[in-house]
Amino acid sequence: MASSLMSFSCLVYFVLLFPTLSTSQNAFVCSRATFYGNPYSLGTASGTCGFGEFGSTLNGGNVAAVSDLFRHGAGCGACYQVRCTYPGLCNENGVTVVATDHGHGDHTDFILSGRSFSNLALPNMAEELMAYGVVDIEFKRVSCQYPGHNLMFKVTEHSNYPYYIALTPIYQGGMKDIVAVQIWQEDCHEWKEMRRAYGGVWDMANPPRGPLNLRLQVSGEDGQKPIIPLGQVIPGDWQCGAVYDSNLQFH
Template sequence: MASSSSFSSSWALALLLLTMAMVRVDARMSPSGWSLAHATFYGDESASDTMGGACGYGNLFNSGYGTNTVALSTTLFSNGYACGSCYQIRCFGSPHCYRGYPFATVTATNLCPPNWSEDSNNGGWCNPPRTHFDMSKPAFMKIADWKAGIVPVMYRRVPCIKNGGVRFSFQGNGYWLLVYVTNVGGGGDIGSMWVKGSKTGWISMSHNWGATYQAFATLGGQSLSFKITSYTTRETIISWDVAPSNWNAGLTYQASTNFA
């Protein structure tokens, strides 16, 4: 397999053409410029191996992400703050790329961990400081022949376009609330989060792991509102009275609001 440097002139030209052809997206977050990386895939066509993952989204069909998902290398994952972010990925510079260079739009739902037993250029694809995408097989098959195994790609961050409000899945109890946050639009990611009971002020929630946040507070018997700030765009939304006063762990509550 050739290295990224062997494609330098072609990549530069493609970057210029694709940047000039960037489409307009109706969202406050604008697409980023194109950058270079490589992509592999994991699992099979059913994408069953992508369920769960380091972001805490659980069953990706139930949470709305489906098979258009990707695991990020450590450099991109940002200790879980990149969970929910969206990317367009396009194969380029390989005979295994599909004609016309179609792109796949995917959501980050998992971490591709380092494999220090392998060289970063020969098996240890997700070793820092490499920028790498380990895609679900159905997503990879949109851009290249899966038999390639690994292909050079161009990628860019794009706004996440989601239907409906942000979803809050509860775990814990009346004294400790752990919330899994899904279906986030705009930047797709979460940098900060607060909860407000009907009898409290705003309480800052700490980042637990992936896309989960927690609050050690007495919140049982109160209706709950949430405030979220995007890690990328710093936009903030407030979702009032998301959960009723008789809320329960194990249930998911959907807000009426979302990011642009």
């Protein structure tokens, strides 16, 4: 009965709030969440965002698979404050998670790592909360914070120098989505758009030789899509598996 009343109150809250959701990033939205792994497990290295092992330990293992929030990969790397809504079981602030995977649960927006799910609970209440399996939550998008880290680009291991390159942005701060990655093509004097291969991975066959001059198109909460020049981020002798610093961070 308590769970039903909580779900109903969330529904009423959502209906009353709906007119302002599109303009307010501070509003919580009611949903549901479940978890994968054991209670204290980290994320998965096989997430569909393409982060690999980095994605399993990112944010201290407080990561999540998301469903509709995945947005065909544009949601990879987005951060959310998630908190459950059961008095006596859930802490007030919940947990901040990073979206690293795509997945659907039982009418859920989030499949949390075991560590993230247990961090929803009050001290010594994690096992009791885990016993629910699926819980009512509320969430909102928040700014990602990576102190000491700029936005970086990892050259994925399945790249093939110099004929094929695939890049994954990591440590993406702020609340902006990367909607396009472009490389300057010197021989024809124009910007060439990379393909979103999957998740957060961008690729290009036969990239230009020499250092790669990149720019990004990002989508912010204001609906604008500005172009962000990065300069020569990737050296001409780039290597598979290497990570290169953009010397820029979103806030």
